[in-house]
Amino acid sequence: MTWNAETIFADLKREILALVSPDNQPVVSVLLSIAPLLAVFPTLFALTTILERKGLGRIQNRYGPNRVGPFGLLQPVADGLKTLFKETVQPRAADRVVFFLAPVFLVLPALLAFSVIPYGKYMVPLEMDAALLFFFAVGAGTELAVFMAGWASRNKYSLLGAMRAVAQMISYEIPLILCTVPVIMLSGTLSPVEIVENQNRYTAAIAHWNVFTPWGAAGFILFLIAAAAEANRSPFDLPEGESEIIAGYYIEYSGFKFALFFLGEYLGLFAMCGLGITLFLGGWTAPFDFLTFIPSYVWFFLKLLALISLFIWVRGTMPRVRMDQLMNFAWKFMLPMAVINIVAAAAWKFTPILGFKWAVSGVIILAGYISLAQGLTRKAHFSKRTYRFAT
Amino acid sequence: MPLSFYILAAVTVISALAAMSLRNLVHCALCLALSFLGMAGLFLHMNAGFVAFAQILVYVGAVAILIVFAILLTRSAEPARSPRASSLAFSIPLALVVGAILINAISSTNLPFSANPANAPTVRELGHALMTTHVIPLEVIGLLLTVALLGAIVIALPEQTSSAQKGAVKS
Numbered sequence: 001m002t003w004n005a006e007t008i009f010a011d012l013k014r015e016i017l018a019l020v021s022p023d024n025q026p027v028v029s030v031l032l033s034i035a036p037l038l039a040v041f042p043t044l045f046a047l048t049t050i051l052e053r054k055g056l057g058r059i060q061n062r063y064g065p066n067r068v069g070p071f072g073l074l075q076p077v078a079d080g081l082k083t084l085f086k087e088t089v090q091p092r093a094a095d096r097v098v099f100f101l102a103p104v105f106l107v108l109p110a111l112l113a114f115s116v117i118p119y120g121k122y123m124v125p126l127e128m129d130a131a132l133l134f135f136f137a138v139g140a141g142t143e144l145a146v147f148m149a150g151w152a153s154r155n156k157y158s159l160l161g162a163m164r165a166v167a168q169m170i171s172y173e174i175p176l177i178l179c180t181v182p183v184i185m186l187s188g189t190l191s192p193v194e195i196v197e198n199q200n201r202y203t204a205a206i207a208h209w210n211v212f213t214p215w216g217a218a219g220f221i222l223f224l225i226a227a228a229a230e231a232n233r234s235p236f237d238l239p240e241g242e243s244e245i246i247a248g249y250y251i252e253y254s255g256f257k258f259a260l261f262f263l264g265e266y267l268g269l270f271a272m273c274g275l276g277i278t279l280f281l282g283g284w285t286a287p288f289d290f291l292t293f294i295p296s297y298v299w300f301f302l303k304l305l306a307l308i309s310l311f312i313w314v315r316g317t318m319p320r321v322r323m324d325q326l327m328n329f330a331w332k333f334m335l336p337m338a339v340i341n342i343v344a345a346a347a348w349k350f351t352p353i354l355g356f357k358w359a360v361s362g363v364i365i366l367a368g369y370i371s372l373a374q375g376l377t378r379k380a381h382f383s384k385r386t387y388r389f390a391t
Numbered sequence: 392m393p394l395s396f397y398i399l400a401a402v403t404v405i406s407a408l409a410a411m412s413l414r415n416l417v418h419c420a421l422c423l424a425l426s427f428l429g430m431a432g433l434f435l436h437m438n439a440g441f442v443a444f445a446q447i448l449v450y451v452g453a454v455a456i457l458i459v460f461a462i463l464l465t466r467s468a469e470p471a472r473s474p475r476a477s478s479l480a481f482s483i484p485l486a487l488v489v490g491a492i493l494i495n496a497i498s499s500t501n502l503p504f505s506a507n508p509a510n511a512p513t514v515r516e517l518g519h520a521l522m523t524t525h526v527i528p529l530e531v532i533g534l535l536l537t538v539a540l541l542g543a544i545v546i547a548l549p550e551q552t553s554s555a556q557k558g559a560v561k562s
Contacts, residue, residue: 098421130441130514137431137444140452144424147459151417163463166456173452190514 005295009036010122033125037114044304045266046076052312059316079259086255093154094252102149103253103260109141110267117274118193120284120297132190135275136177139230142268143169146239149261150249161248164323165239168229171330172236176226178338179219182345183210183279192275196283205289209282214362215345218369220280222338224310227272229330232265234315238323273307274300332376340368396436403429416462424455441514 004011013032020028050065050073057064065072090099116131118124128134143166150162184190187198201208210216229236240248250261277283281303284296321329344364351357403426410422427450434443512520521529 095415095418098418128440130444133441133444133448133514137447137452140448143456144421144451144459147456148421151459151463159463163460166460170453170456188515 006120007122008295009120009297033115037111037125041111041114041267041270042263044270045263046080048266048270048308049076049079049262051309052315055309055312056316059313083256083259088255088257089252091154091252095152095154098148098152099252102145102152103257103264105145105148106142106264107260107267109138109145110264110271112138113271114267114274116192117271117278118196118283119274119300120295123284123297124193127191127193130190131192132180132184135271136173139268139271140173142264145264146249149253153249153252155252157246158249158251161239161251165232165249168232168236168239168326168330171327172226172229172334175222175330175334175338176230178335179222179226179341180275180279181338181342182215182219185342185345186210186349192278192283196278196285199282200285202289207282207285207287207289209280209285209287211280211282213348214358214365215341215348216280218337218341218344218365220276222334222341223276223280224307226334227269227276228311228314229326231269231272233269233311235318235321236326237320238326269308269311270304273304273311276307277303333372336372337368340365340372344368396433399429399432399436402426403433417459420455420458420462423458424451427451427455441517 013029016032017025017029053075054064054072065075068074068078090096113135115126116124116128116134146165146169147162150158150160150165153159183195187195189195189198199207199209206212211220228234232239240250250258253261277300284300286292286294286296286299344361347364348357348361351360406422406425406429410419410426413419413422427446431443431446431451434440434446
């Protein structure tokens with residue numbers, strides 16, 4: 001048989017499946033789909049930590065890690081070994097069972113969410129009808145895990161951090177889901193595979209990605225903001241605000257449990273980026289039709305790395321927002337804007353000619369944005385800051 | 392019935408029992424969330440994927456969080472010292488009456504039973520049914536939720552007079 005770069009992983013799986021007896025094939029097939037996910041994404045996490053520390057170092061005019069291995073590339077290995085060998089300290093007052101279960105329940109949903117994302121043309125671990133709903137449903141489990149961690153530590157700071165995190169995640173989950181609605185409306189399906197297939201068309205060599213439409217562009221920006229807040233990324237990293245509540249809900253965690261929290265957070269970010277790529281950036285499709293000879297999974301992971309770099313850049317350059325600003329932004333701006341975006345997508349669907357589509361949909365989004373911005377800033381009176389508790 | 396059904400059923404029932412009998416309220420809430428998850432698993436077992444995911448999204452993602460928040464914001468999570476024995480005289484007859492009504496309702500319902508789960512409707516069919524046959528109940532529920540939301544906002548709004556008083560105290 002010939003080895004084709006596009007289908008190499010699917011072929012490999014089929015070859016391995018042919019080696020086992022037919023009775024065992026379903027189990028082996030499931031294991032062969034799970035194992036790459038468990039191997040690739042934690043590795044990507046390790047690579048991202050080094051990329052992030054190097055990138056932040058450059059932004060902050062310092063070197064970043066450069067001692068372990070060539071260019072400091074083995075730093076994640078050293079960090080991993082260190083967390084493995086560190087003593088796991090548990091507060092005496094902590095609730096033992098819940099304290100132990102919280103990191104597990106944080107990593108589990110993030111890993112489950114990876115199972116429905118199409119990574120390549122022939123690489124979908126789990127195909128199902130309501131896959132997008134599955135993604136958001138498992139994401140909902142994270143909130144409870146964060147609360148469990150904060151409450152079980154019996155530490156006021158961790159409880160405060162958990163309350164902040166849960167309030168923030170609930171507030172941003174609504175705009176997050178609402179800004180995926182236009183994509184679902186225009187593709188007419190909840191299955192990521194079909195959503196990507198819908199974007200796999202080319203006009204004048206340019207792909208039909210959803211982000212190249214007015215509602216798609218607005219939706220993608222809203223999605224990125226909401227995803228950053230969902231994943232507790234800067235500038236929305238209030239739940240762990242070091243300067244205010246030390247480290248939020250995982251203060252009391254040490255050793256490998258702490259590493260699990262870190263892992264869960266980054267895996268959640270990767271899953272969000274993967275969903276954003278699937279919904280708005282055309283999933284595994286190439287941007288131009290003369291680039292389709294590059295295998296589909298390469299495109300997916302290139303886009304994933306680009307989005308991760310974007311989040312690192314934002315983390316290095318944006319200051320942290322305040323709690324009231326965070327909530328006001330979610331409820332007064334993100335939510336109305338997401339609803340306006342749904343109207344714009346409906347206008348796009350029901351207007352006839354392409355130029356007319358652009359005009360109507362674009363005008364709705366711009367008018368919505370301008371009137372919202374005007375309405376929100378008119379009442380704001382900027383005055384000298386008054387301090388309630390400090391003098 | 393396959394083994395997975397018994398595992399899911401056991402998880403659901405045991406965690407529901409734990410939610411009733413544990414002393415620590417937060418533990419009860421977490422067990423309740425586990426019981427919701429078990430229910431979702433049972434729905435999945437019956438090929439009803441949409442209902443299962445909606446169950447997780449609404450009950451684990453929102454209702455359990457709401458319960459936990461309510462516990463934390465209103466009272467201490469420490470277990471109460473004395474069980475209120477006096478309420479037993481009232482609660483046992485109440486439980487018996489509710490149980491009798493439920494058993495009567497369940498046993499009088501004619502449930503079509505088949506060994507193989509039916510082919511579950513796709514999300515598309517569910518959407519069509521909601522927007523055509525059941526559009527009026529859907530709209531009524533939407534209206535009800537909007538009213539509840541407005542009511543919550545009105546209750547949560549800061550009152551003008553009290554804020555003016557606060558300002559006076561501060562200065």
